[in-house]
Amino acid sequence: MTYANDMTSPATDTALASELRTTVMRLARRLRNQRADTTLTLGQLAALGSIDRHGPMTPGELAAHERVQPPSMTRIVAALEAAGLVVRAGHPTDGRQVLVAVSPEGKALLRDDRRRRDAWLAQRMRDLEPADLLVLREAAAVLDRLADS
Amino acid sequence: MTYANDMTSPATDTALASELRTTVMRLARRLRNQRADTTLTLGQLAALGSIDRHGPMTPGELAAHERVQPPSMTRIVAALEAAGLVVRAGHPTDGRQVLVAVSPEGKALLRDDRRRRDAWLAQRMRDLEPADLLVLREAAAVLDRLADS
DNA sequence: TATTGTTATACTCTATAACTATA
DNA sequence: TATAGTTATAGAGTATAACAATA
Numbered sequence: 238m239t240y241a242n243d244m245t246s247p248a249t250d251t252a253l254a255s256e257l258r259t260t261v262m263r264l265a266r267r268l269r270n271q272r273a274d275t276t277l278t279l280g281q282l283a284a285l286g287s288i289d290r291h292g293p294m295t296p297g298e299l300a301a302h303e304r305v306q307p308p309s310m311t312r313i314v315a316a317l318e319a320a321g322l323v324v325r326a327g328h329p330t331d332g333r334q335v336l337v338a339v340s341p342e343g344k345a346l347l348r349d350d351r352r353r354r355d356a357w358l359a360q361r362m363r364d365l366e367p368a369d370l371l372v373l374r375e376a377a378a379v380l381d382r383l384a385d386s
Numbered sequence: 387m388t389y390a391n392d393m394t395s396p397a398t399d400t401a402l403a404s405e406l407r408t409t410v411m412r413l414a415r416r417l418r419n420q421r422a423d424t425t426l427t428l429g430q431l432a433a434l435g436s437i438d439r440h441g442p443m444t445p446g447e448l449a450a451h452e453r454v455q456p457p458s459m460t461r462i463v464a465a466l467e468a469a470g471l472v473v474r475a476g477h478p479t480d481g482r483q484v485l486v487a488v489s490p491e492g493k494a495l496l497r498d499d500r501r502r503r504d505a506w507l508a509q510r511m512r513d514l515e516p517a518d519l520l521v522l523r524e525a526a527a528v529l530d531r532l533a534d535s
Numbered sequence: 536t537a538t539t540g541t542t543a544t545a546c547t548c549t550a551t552a553a554c555t556a557t558a
Numbered sequence: 559t560a561t562a563g564t565t566a567t568a569g570a571g572t573a574t575a576a577c578a579a580t581a
Binding site for chain 2: 264
């Protein structure tokens with residue numbers, strides 16, 4: 238177990254990890270609450286975003302991606318389709334499979350949702366000093382690597 | 387990668403906000419999945435942590451804190467009490483109220499849970515350069531202010 | 536026979552409304 | 559009469575098991 242022996246900063250790497258964990262979770266919780274369209278559940282919104290990011294998928298792939306059982310995804314996709322946010326098409330070669338894609342309306346909803354959350358965060362960032370913003374710019378890349386690893 | 391205060395950085399504050407939002411949400415999701423005790427629901431774990439952080443509370447205060455309706459908190463507290471993680475005591479002066487406190491077992495569970503998540507994050511931080519760690523140290527304080535505001 | 540997707544059913548969690556006890 | 563907490567009941571959402579269609 239290695240600890241950094243740096244006297245000027247928060248004691249150890251473990252202490253820093255703990256502080257970061259708390260802060261990230263809290264900020265994420267607040268961001269989650271900024272959701273625009275309250276008619277969609279979190280699961281539906283997450284599935285919609287997943288299809289948008291990774292392209293058209295079968296319900297099975299989508300269920301695996303969202304760590305949900307297939308029957309649950311059937312219901313989620315049905316709700317999204319009823320709301321006109323996704324369209325379902327038969328698989329070109331395998332008649333058993335179905336491909337789910339985001340509709341233009343779905344893309345518009347996702348765009349609005351992201352814009353709203355971004356605006357909330359950007360508004361709060363206006364209270365920061367320029368030096369703080371610089372720190373955040375540098376940290377964004379580092380946090381990204383952490384989340385990826 | 388290090389952004390300087392020039393044209394190579396994310397063009398606007400809104401772009402930075404968008405990048406931060408995505409990264410924070412992703413990191414939070416990964417942290418959430420490191421949960422140790424899967425017998426507790428997320429709501430129960432959040433309530434337990436809240437009592438631990440803010441000290442003994444009435445169910446009503448706890449419900450307001452967790453943005454949940456009082457009847458829901460009644461059930462959550464009942465489950466925590468059945469698991470021996472909290473204890474309930476009558477309010478000293480007001481017979482209608484009840485005070486919920488974390489038991490030693492509850493504190494031990496929280497300690498384990500935090501240790502596990504911290505360890506996960508600390509492990510990933512070991513792959514970072516010292517300069518990146520310094521950025522995170524500075525960013526932790528800034529992110530904290532963002533989450534508070 | 537194996538696989539993809541859906542339907543049937545039960546369980547968990549939360550909310551609204553009604554009730555009890557205390558101030 | 560107002561307030562804190564609990565109980566009763568209903569509404570979402572997800573999971574397991576059974577079923578239909580296709581490979």
